[in-house]
Amino acid sequence: MSQRDDSIPDLNSPEFTRIIASIDSAVWDGAQVLLTVLKESADAFPPLKSAVGGFLAILDLYKTTHADTDAINDTAFRLNRLMRILAERLRDKEKASMFMDDIYVRHVNLSAALHRLVEMKKKNWFFRAAQSVRIAQEIQTICNRVAESIEELQLKIGISVEKDTKAILQEAILQNLSRARSAAYTASMPPDGVARRSCAKDTRVNIVESIISWARADWSARDEVPPIYWISGLAGQGKTTIAYTICERLQKEAKEVSMISFFCSRQLDSHEGRLLVPTLAFRLAERSASYASALLNNLKSAHDLGDQRLEVQISGLLLEPWQKSAHLRAGLLEHPIVIVVDAPDENDAGTEFIRQISLACRQKKLPGLRILITSRPHPTIEKLWSHPENERAVYRLNDVSRAMIHDEILTYMREELHEYREEDYQYLEHLARIADGLFIHASTALRLLMPLGRRLAKVEQTNRLKAIIKRCTAESSGSSNGILDDLYADVMAEAFKKLDREEENVRSRILVLLLCSSEAIHPDFVTIMERVDADLVQLVIDALYAVMYIGREGQVLWHHASFQEYILAKYKFMVKPMQVHIVRRCWEEFTHHLPEKRLLSTLGWGVHPLMLTEATIQQFHVDDIIRRCQILIRGFRSFDLV
Template sequence: MRKFVKAKAKKMLKGGRSRSATPIESRSSTFTPEPGNAQQVSSTNQSLTITSKTVVDTLETTLNVLKEVSVFFPPLQAAVGGVIECIYIYKKVSGNTEALQVLAEDLVTKTKYLQMRLEQDDMEPSGMQSIKDLVGDLIKIYQDIKEQSNMGKISKILNQTEIGDKIESFKKRITQAYEDCKEQMLAKLGYSARAFYDTDKGSQYTRHRHCLEGTRAKILENIQHWAKSSSESTGYWIWGMAGTGKSTIAMSACNLFKKSKECALVASFFCSRQIEECRDYRTIIPTLAYQLARGFRRFAVVLRDIYNADPEIASKQPEEQVLKLLIEPWKAVLAFQNQRRVPVIVLDALDECTEVQRALKPLIAAIEEGKLAQIKFLFTSRPEQPIQLLLHSNEQLNMDIPSKVKVFELHGVEKDEVQKDINAYVTAELKSIATEKHLWELTELAGNLFIFAATVVKYVMGIKDPSPQLQRLEKALKENKHQELDQLYAGVLQDVLGKDFDKDEVDTRWNILHTMVALLQPMTCKGIAVMASSGEDTVRVLIEQLQAFCFISEKDKCVHTFHLSFTEYITRQNNEKNIVKN
């Protein structure tokens, strides 16, 4: 096995260069640990058991272990030898070896893992390249410190604080070198960094902001209570029609989890129909796995093993991805520790991801079956039927037990509470040009829709001159200008009416919509069916498909629309064929 590893290493080293311009083989021969130090670390017959006679003896033993675990790969052994010499250099000028001991023990763990990978026959060339780059980084660190030592810059330091700072800087450089090696291996997962909640996606894309301070306070308080409570459900699904502020709430929740002492944001995926990789269900699981690996070392170790055993895992079916990229690595985390802070994963705007149910179904199954224990999941989406079936019940999972996903209907929040938050928002944005009357008029027009208010604000503030801004505001209030809402309605109606139906079926559904709007008051599905000369089941299915804009009330069983703008939009359309076509 040792001959095989050496042969494989030699082949790889001849085949390419590291991140610096100097080949590894030539650089690895540019230094040799000092004779005295080499003698202290060269014995390969010493016991790997760390003794505890004294702090110094413990450090000596750990360094011997470190030297031995790197022996299978000569370039790494040489580089580690340089690191060991650096430790001895700092040991001579520091009376406290505790920090060096911690570093040495950490390096033993990291190097043992690399040793294990080098001994496996299936190690990918990319994995070897990562180790090769690590060797180059370690040698560079050694050369820098050796040069400082030869010039007497280290031995002349008498201030213990300054010595401590030097040791800390050395530790950070070494740790970063190993972290870079880990990052290169994880980068092969095919994750989407643009789906992280705090990624700057660029000015050409819609960027969600966090909630204005003081708004949505009760909702955010409920989310925090759910996250930190062991008695609460594992999942929390916030759903509501377009424009109710779901993504803004999700952003704020992420910020709160980041700052919390009781919860920890460990991963996020913000779907976006505007960005290809953020609307592809195939990137969801690898992206979550990548973030978990960055946060949990044991997760990363298992994940790298799984990837090296199956480099194509990121392109496999979601069921296998959930098992291999989430469940199995998470078992390793749970086997060694309970989490001091509750880990939380946030998945936003699921409805903006194509075929999201393919990734969501195995993920929800894992949650329901307790295979991702201790992790809390926060979901947000519109109430689209495939998502609703998975998150609202267990029918699709063939399970009879109650769901572990708590459901929160965002549009069910009391209108007065929403109006108060919307007024706070428009006041913050328009107070320099608008009167109190203007602000409350806009608030009332917005109803429960933050997007209505945001659309008007964007329209009004689209020019810099205050005078035209006021004119625009008054025009918007008079005309109920909401072009973006029209585009939103048209897009959803095209999805619902423009696919998989022949002309007669499309005409039937448009007739139902016009009937519902013409009634000017809520009516049951049966009543609408009679008025539209259609089947009750057809009406019910159409309403379910349009749950972003209308819903069947549990109280009176009648069909209600969320916002007057939808009724007005349907009324304005004189040629439904053109809407579907466009």
């Protein structure tokens, strides 16, 4: 074989082809593949072309000395494995060439080490290694340096290609995958609503640091670090705020960790069970090209995967493509991808999602992923975490000492009311005791003290705070739910004060109509259903500013799910009659504009609404009816038909 002075062989010569063919593939199959790739792609990777002479020197070294030391055999095995991986990384010339700058930078160390081996070969040092300990040690050191350089190079190429998902995400079939718009922890919230926020300084420190450490633990510690973590807490204990803080910290401080978030809310599109898995799948595809490619193949085989039941979605959109592409990520993930799912119990498919994902994690079907879930301690979910493997990754907010929570709530309120008079802090202390561990109690009370659009003088805030404390103390039922209910009762009393019985009844009906469905309702819908003025509906919403607000798209939302639960329990006797009323009023309203048969088909009703009773209301999907009716209303309004 002809060689230049710098020992770079002519890669296009027949002689080089014969050299590749003569390599002992039983020992050096990786080297054989790598040299073949370099022969075919020399023009694409000029820096590596100069390394060919060094790779051949390694083969000559092994041939000359392999019988002499176990160390040489071990090093040869490692080098061959790394050469095979590097060859796989370089096969896709188009992608690998995108990172040529990185190849140039990381080739420097590799080239220097290989050049030293070539020089040793020229001086016949390989033959003298057996007689000289010094030469043998130097050869071993250089071979280790070559191995480390190859490993660094193939990892950089592999990681860069793995993270380069832009092209594949442009595929229409992936873009058409249905996704929740409001699921990300950073999702835009309505200006009148309470934006998601992180924990107040010096609060929730233990739980947050514990989760951050769990999320950032090296992939090498996977056997000691559980793949799934559960934060359990009652309504109002601050689960969402903790989840937000963890997402924010990972985003800002842990650049090495990829993070995906899905925050569920009964009022937003993130409550829809059909969107949970497709949204997570798309976000995961944004972070892993190997997974995105496997996901795309699955979707090409079954276009309707995103519309299937949860079990089929989890299998086809998550488990199968993640497992099929696992070998392409081998050795690339120093840190796992972290998925944060907040309040899945507010998602239609949330509880079943937790069950199936928990099972998949226990069966090690999602290697490289770590999943954080926050939810209420529903018995079904509690049972899942009774499994020994899951129990070591549970944080129950209800087990945190009341003294610690009291101090943290007080810290939070002082931060929010930073201009509050020092002499009035005793009232905040009292309110923190009444809150009894519920952050939502404290935040709702603060909204009463700081009404939107109004500025209260300090003395007015103090007087209002005293009134809240007095009523809550007088009415306290002692339980956590009761304490929160007492505050909601206070909010209701403030909103409905000085009303006669008839006025209160009308407003109560408006409130129940707004809250009797998980479908967010527009005030215009209420005016049509109840035949009341829009001003009256707005008055009800404004009076309940501490617990309700108007969203960006004009629908009525509430700050916390516990308020909806409180109202539906308080007015339980009105809920089914209201749902029957809604269905019948929709029918009355729309039969003026559409033929009966077409209307039944459009609204998806199997039973005629005039036959509907409170006993048969369960046959109707009221949430879906309200959604369809609101769409029809918007359509009719655009033609001035309503």
